[in-house]
Amino acid sequence: MSNGQWYPPEWPGRIRALAAGELTPAAPRRAATVMLLRDAAEGSTAGPTVHMLRRRTSMAFAGGAYAYPGGGVDPRDDDRLVDWAGPALESWAGRLGVETPAEAQAIVCAAVRETYEEAGVLLAGPTAGTVVTDTTGDDWEADRAALVARELSFADFLGRRGLVLRSDLLGAWARWITPEFEPRRYDTWFFVAALPAGQRTRNASTEADRTVWITPADAAAGYDRGELLMMPPTVSTLRTLRPYATAAQALEAAGDQDLTPVLAQARLDGDALVLSWPGHEEFTKHIPAAGADGTEGGAA
Numbered sequence: 001m002s003n004g005q006w007y008p009p010e011w012p013g014r015i016r017a018l019a020a021g022e023l024t025p026a027a028p029r030r031a032a033t034v035m036l037l038r039d040a041a042e043g044s045t046a047g048p049t050v051h052m053l054r055r056r057t058s059m060a061f062a063g064g065a066y067a068y069p070g071g072g073v074d075p076r077d078d079d080r081l082v083d084w085a086g087p088a089l090e091s092w093a094g095r096l097g098v099e100t101p102a103e104a105q106a107i108v109c110a111a112v113r114e115t116y117e118e119a120g121v122l123l124a125g126p127t128a129g130t131v132v133t134d135t136t137g138d139d140w141e142a143d144r145a146a147l148v149a150r151e152l153s154f155a156d157f158l159g160r161r162g163l164v165l166r167s168d169l170l171g172a173w174a175r176w177i178t179p180e181f182e183p184r185r186y187d188t189w190f191f192v193a194a195l196p197a198g199q200r201t202r203n204a205s206t207e208a209d210r211t212v213w214i215t216p217a218d219a220a221a222g223y224d225r226g227e228l229l230m231m232p233p234t235v236s237t238l239r240t241l242r243p244y245a246t247a248a249q250a251l252e253a254a255g256d257q258d259l260t261p262v263l264a265q266a267r268l269d270g271d272a273l274v275l276s277w278p279g280h281e282e283f284t285k286h287i288p289a290a291g292a293d294g295t296e297g298g299a300a
Contacts, residue, residue, distance in 0.1 A: 004223040006065045006231045012287050014181040015266045015273055025180035028187040032111035033070025035237060037247035038195040038213060048247045049215050051119060051201050053208035065229045069118035076153035077109035078102035085128035086168030095172050096189060097259060108167050111191045113154040117147055118205035123193060124163040131166060133198030169193050171254020176233040179264035190237050192254055194247035216241040232283040
């Protein structure tokens with residue numbers, strides 16, 4: 001492997017099965033993930049770092065890969081309006097490309113909830129202009145555990161604590177959909193946010209065995225050297241973050257990012273397979289036909 005692109009060995013067989021009509025694509029589940037940024041110390045020219053976690057190798061999906069905090073949308077979060085700061089839900093629906101304000105609320109709630117569940121950072125506060133600074137203590141941990149177990153919806157969590165969701169602290173950055181031949185499929189919105197003053201990250205996820213703060217340039221370079229395993233959406237978003245000198249600059253640029261969904265395509269070239277992500281040529285893989293022993297050839 002010349003770089004750290006996550007590439008499951010079962011994909012060629014699944015691609016061929018899909019092309020032959022022997023595989024029915026799973027419906028993608030909506031999800032959200034957050035690129036949490038922290039500015040460098042005063043006087044440094046390194047630029048902001050991004051919070052990443054390494055998924056446990058035992059995970060069925062993308063085990064061992066570096067990613068951002070994120071996860072699936074909870075449909076309960078569109079049942080009622082939550083206290084909201086920032087752009088109106090109608091504006092968010094247009095930006096995210098969904099039909100209703102309720103759908104937009106559920107996606108943004110997922111982004112904020114997953115960041116709290118997996119990194120211990122909460123983008124919410126008592127008022128529209130404040131953010132909580134301390135989420136430690138047994139009562140907070142009990143609520144976080146209930147959220148993880150889906151015993152408590154995020155909308156109910158916010159309501160019980162009298163908190164306002166700070167959607168103004170988020171910027172929608174990209175949207176990627178898991179390929180049709182992958183059994184675990186997600187339609188994922190990527191957001192960018194700055195670490196709120198007074199809050200600190202921690203590895204609160206049972207799915208991760210390591211977390212790091214790393215500059216987007218260093219993370220992308222680690223992928224290029226084959227040292228850090230990542231999925232294409234992670235690498236692509238890291239590369240697009242590199243030009244920004246501060247978290248505020250990245251947030252300001254979020255409105256100009258293209259949210260057209262990116263979906264991998266696979267085609268036959270003779271007996272070989274070509275796997276590509278439209279608009280992202282660096283991830284294209286050419287997969288030779290099966291060898292004489294019936295095994296798939298290596299990908300290039």
